[in-house]
Amino acid sequence: MTEPLQFPLAAVVGADGLKLALCLTAIDPKIGGVLIEGPRGMAKSTLARGLADLLGSAEQRPPFVTLPLGATEERLVGSLDLDAALGQGKAQFSPGVLAQAHGGVLYVDEVNLLPDPLVDLLLDVAASGTNRIERDGISHRHDARFVLIGTMNPEEGELRPQLLDRFGLNVSLDGLPEPAARQQIIRRRLAFDSDPQAFCVQWAGAQQVLAERCQAARQRLERIALDDQALAWITERCFAAGVDGLRADLVWLRAARAHAAWRGSEQIEEEDVQAVAEFALRHRRREAPPSQQPSAAPSATGASAEPQGGQGDWGALPPQAVAGGPRREVPNWAKKP
Template sequence: MRSSHFPFSAIVGCDTEPLDDLGLSLVLTSVSPEIGGVLVRGEKGTAKSTAVRALASLLPPIDVHRGDRFSVDPADPGQHSPDGPFGPETPVESRPVRLVELPVGATEDRVLGSLHLEQALTRGQVAYEPGLLARAHRGLLYVDEVNLLHDHLVDLLLDAAATGRVTVERDGFSVEHTARFLLIGTMNPEEGELRPQLLDRFGLTVEIAAPTEPRARAEVVRRRMAYDTDPAGFAERYRETERALSARIAEARDALDRVRLSEAALLKIAEVCAAFEVDGLRADIVTARTAVAHAAWEGRTEVTRADIRRAATLSLPHRRRRNPFDAPGLDEELLDRVLGEEELPPDPPEPSGPDGGDDPVDTPPEGDGAPDAEGPEPTEGPADGPIGEETGPEPETIPEPAPHEPVGEDRPDSESRPSAAPLPTAKAAAPYRPRTFTVRGTGEGADGRRSRAIGTRGRRVGASRPGPGRGSSLHLVETVRAAASRPGEGERIRLRPEDLRVAIREGRESNLVLFCVDASGSMAARKRMTEVKTAILSLLLDAYRRRDKVGLITFRGSTAELTLPPTRSVDVAAVRLDEMPAGGRTPLAEGLLEAARVVRRERLRDARLRPLLVVVTDGRATGGRGAVGRALDAADHVAGLGVTTVVVDSESGPLRLGLAATLAARLDADHLPVGEVDADALSDAVRERAA
């Protein structure tokens, strides 16, 4: 067995028994592809991609019709290939399972398939060129950095995963083909989270991190260097181990139908899923399939408590999250309480005898109406009350969180305070639906859901020659029109490369939403800070849904700080916001100048990513003589950058100075009281005034 990839059994964690979470999840979904694939979450440099690429060489080969580009199963009469029909005389050949990689920047035509341009232009024939989903049928579809996948590609994957088919209606042809594949995605959570709809389509999820034990780290480096020095020789040393692992996967596949999922095991799976309050029933189905696959992998013929526990740790962590700011993970103590300590009881025997009887179970031996002796006592386990509810004096034993350390306590403005009490860290309330803010004008950024942009998605507004940022789908009518308009060709139209035209589409783009938040003493009133944090948290959730990049700047004391560099991980932004203290002076000028520096730096990194600056302040600038003037000069500087800005006015109370409105005028920004960030509250206020 030759492979150009790093051997699967040579990966630290996949070379021991039992396998670690990463190795086991990949193996189980290979044993039972109906599980639905694997999402691997972890920091960079943790062998995510290495493990996925090594898996393909372990899978048994598949049979296909010779010349069939869609890889339908010859043994399945229900599968039909657009290249068919294939009769009994068509040769059948065996080939390895394909590992198809879907780039995050792929176009829709490349994923679904498109018109075969060469045949259309040279022969005048309409022919279909299969896409990546057709190539991945009965194989592995691997998406590295799946959380960065554009929304339109996510929609295509959702449709294919839900139906198992791909339908293409475009450019004068109609094609439908089967597309069942094992979806494997890897991602770094620091770059942003995954859309909940796609997250739920992954059967299993694994959270991995680099080993902290020095010997394990040294072994990883040793093996990697040995492979890079001599890939063929390194793979040869693991050939027998790879063969044994591949044979075990094939044996487990064959044993799947012989594994018995008892009624007690199925009920226990339902109890576990209910205890963790998962949405829908897909979690129950995936957990059951995973438990059966785990039993087959371990050589058992019946699902046990250990199989259910192992399956739940892989299938439930990503399904119990309630919103994008919750931390992933599974409460294993709750899982053990629900599972109990006793092994699952066997199913009652089938009724026997000549008449069989009407009652499928035996009558209890003691007394009429006696409770089931096999069931748990009413007072034991979590089944007595709401599943997962804590009882007893447990809340009193939970330690209080440590107070947040003051930021910059060695600065002059904080040294002058006689009290050593920690700065207040008010918490945000539940987020609401905020108003939608957009960047002015029309951009050319990556596909998103916020501001107007010219790109590859949306309504067709024109055509142009191919080029960067000018779309990718062929505009056939405009191509023919360009060829026909060339003088001196006579009546016959000849297509040339310079005649090609692509569609220009107007859709929506993602933006950089940069928050510049006043965390000074004038904002330190707990009620006001709670209101401000709730508004920012709501805007962060909106940015998550619109696939934006976010950054957070806070200013207090004498300086401003880039608390969170621009990232797509709004989870991290929410944590930083929650920990943000308040107190000290108001260096408004420093906050605006720091925002200007961040904007300039991000424009150098990506000129197409347009920023939306959200300044949250009451407009007061303190910090010595001339603080107000410096703040207004800084506002003029930011306005000169042409940045779309929104000033969220946090001023409250009966006496208001209106300084935030003055600041908004100098920034050429929209001015909005913090209470009007809530779209529903604003709508109610408008309706009340109209009445």
Template sequence: MIKRPVFPFTALVGQEEMKLALILNVIDPGIGGVLIRGEKGTGKSTVVRALADILPEIEVVEGCPFSCDPEDLQGLCPHCRERLEQEGQLPRTRRKVRVVELPLSATEDRLVGSLDLEAALTRGERRFEPGLLAAAHRGFLYVDEVNLLPDHLVDTLLDVAAMGVNFVEREGVSFAHAARFVLVGTMNPEEGDLRPQLLDRFGLCVTVEGLKDPRARVLIMERWEEFTRDPERFTERFRPETEALVSRIVAARERISEVEIPEEMLYAIAKKTISLGVDGHRADLTMARTARAHAAFQGRTRVTEEDLRVAERLALPHRLRRQPFDELA
């Protein structure tokens, strides 16, 4: 099978906020994904695929449709648990991190998977046909024009993203499997917005637009032309920057459990969300996780004001009921 060349992440020009938001979600998927708002043609899907392509390969149970981690015995799917009991060990293999796309035409069964009720009710067999959530486990789930997706599918998607488990039940027959992924939704606000309740469920949000600097736009054209002429040579040119970034991400994932948030920083988060009239507590929790991930990415083990500023910029704008100065106006 011919592999389609992927544009190097470190060769992408501009859109630093979008790139940072995605990296922080890779460091801590519990942040809750990224909503990218903006016009078409600004490199949204290119950035996601480029980041997934440079991440270290993951170890999975060979032949498992749910990409179970053989080291995570508590998170094994029913098939792998049964296999482990029968064989005493699980065969392993390594593969690249996936980017799974959810089309607007997808049904709920296509998203979550489907149960064979006849087999379950007549023969007592639990036959489950995995959906896109199973394919996205331990990778990225990319939803273009998420604002045009039916609300009930968005609700389901965000529920699973928050819990990390996909639970399917039909006529009293149930099946569950791990489904931890980085959720990336894109939308053009001119085509309609998401309901506030759904907006709040996305961890971070960034707005992207075409670059206004002529030099940057020329650089994009030059790099794209060079990439299309010789993808391998172009990718090799950016290998040092790519390897350095991957090392930072891997180190941050290992460091994040050691990162502390001083109590005064927690109070700063609480005061900020109260002053901006943000509903609920999800914003506070997301800001704390984002700040911790950013500190880990910067090589620190203690959250600073800089980390809070980054977290505020990425986690709050889409949760505001009004812009900060509307009342003064």
């Protein structure tokens, strides 16, 4: 069965902060995934699914698995055939969503609406990297390591703190696009709906540039040291923000290194620490950060479109692209490393 074509991430208007967070997660999956918050109609699912093209290589794509709404516990963890176990002397395991997502991405839409039993299972597996099923004294265990991507509308309910902290990065889409950006969003959506294949071909060049940049950054990542200076910057700011636990420090450090790799740098600079600060702290801080801390994290709103001149942060645009929001100096999305 042929997979349906997905809207290219490079063709999404605005939402630069979220696109950056997804790229960083593709560069270093150990960051721990992304929680995307925002009201209805902000293309959260479209953006999340765009991560699939950035993972792995063109020859080998990791799985991108969606946890269906209303999924049962058995659908999540898998099931054991006891009749087969009695007849053959061994358990016959039917894989669930966790097994299918191993080595790739597990995507959960409306993650804040998951029932508590499924949340508990997700927490256990995300922490251990192993899924264990036991039924009537028969058990089965398999690896289940994946990047967790979740979307939610905060107006529909909060997320349990334990699961909230499990997401490495948190991005909020909370802005209203300006009229020019809204027009461009609608034009591209209509063009994709009218002929998805032609639209994807049109954006294939920009999408390839993005995927190649992520792949080059992955290759560069291990050469960048998690150095003491970067750690000092981060731990001081986590302390100032009143962050409980140490997960934020580790996630922030990994994200800063991934950002340095994304820029093509060989070491973590303070600009890398600043660029990902809000992603790591937004869902963890208990106090407002000190006033002297500049807000350098990119805007996650979908309000900004591409900069003037038709050259957006996401590569060369088609001739009909509409100009919009301001250009950020770092990172320069339009160039390869």
